[in-house]
Amino acid sequence: MALNTKAIKRRIKSISSTKKITKAMEMISAVKMRRAVATVLSTRSYAKLAWEIVNDIAKKTHINSHPLLTHRQVKKVGMILITSNRGLAGGFTSRLMQTAQQYIKTAHIESNPGIEIILTGKHGRKSIHKLDQTVVAEFDKIDLTTRIEEVFPMTQLAIQEYTKGNYDRIVVAYTDFVSAISQVPKIKQILPLEKGLDDFLGTDDEDTVNVAEVETEEGVGQQQEDASEAGYYTFEPGARVVLDSILPRLVEMQIYQAILESDASEHSARMLTMRNASDAANDMIKELNYTFNKARQAAITQEISEIVGGAAALE
């Protein structure tokens, strides 16, 4: 009996130390989450407004006034996949991977474009093989991104590759931060800026009219056009100058925002997972305490009855 209580005690001890760790991790994640959420919420209105304006400009401007506005037939898609640096965040990475996989599947059925992945986050490296796609670039991820300069290398690459024509569409796979308990993995198209495209979930329907139109106009996009030809909006000092500075900036902003959303989601997911782990540890400790007390009581009762039995035998 004595051996049994010892084993239970050891188990309780080991669970308590695990609980200590998960509790500490929960607290760290809570702090990080608070900071990430503060950043994501403060930039949200800017990013939303920027996206609205970009879409508005794309809708009301001549399609060829800027390379970032021109549509090409989609032969190759670049996917920016934003994962986390560490695991232990529940299904954070796996859910994102699932969504990405879904997108790749539907994209293949649609028009059979090749997909290449631009990856950020160490943890994504482990499960990237599931997607079975080429990874062309990998960027280090900062645990808490707070400045847009920190994501410049990635945004520059995406825009450059698109302008060069290596990719005909660029999407971002990220996790949208809805609230501390709910995060939704999403795929968002960043480039080209589509006419009448608002925020959307999953894959979009390829507009056949657009494709036909683009094919005939391909390559004309490099032409210099002045404000009068650019359509609805007036540009000061000139369409090309303004679009050149405004479009990349606002596209960068979208990628930056996606990273911020992912940051906030990651830390909230981890906090929740760690809280669940701590709760589970608590339950287990409680259960084991009962068993321990029972075993101890049983041992005592047995000893007493042995003593009483022994004393009775002497009389």
Next chain:
Amino acid sequence: MKFQIVTPERVVLSDEIDQITLTTEDGEITVLPRHIPLVTNLKPGELHYKKSGEDFGVAISGGFGVVKDDGSVVVLADTAEHAHEIDLVRAEEARARAAKLMSEPRKQEDVNFAALQMQLEKALIRLKVGNKYRKLK
């Protein structure tokens, strides 16, 4: 007309106003109600707007200005500060610091120099806007 100034950090202003003057690359433009849709680059400088006869100044360090087809004006600025928010002492300190760093012998790359120039410019604008509207009161 509706007017919004938004920076990546916060919404600086969202209000109904009568007119607004922006510093673009080609010079100042004033936007009155029912302006045609316009997209423009903003230079670091002063932005001022009128609301029920009163003048307000905002120091801006670059960005974009958009007049939408519904007549509302949106300024997406890198940073923006109201004149009354500007701490003149701190702005002066920032200017002096930037100027000192710039006058130091060059051991640095051009990137640093450009960044410093930006800082100096920003500090100067803040000082200018801050001083101007302080005097008005």
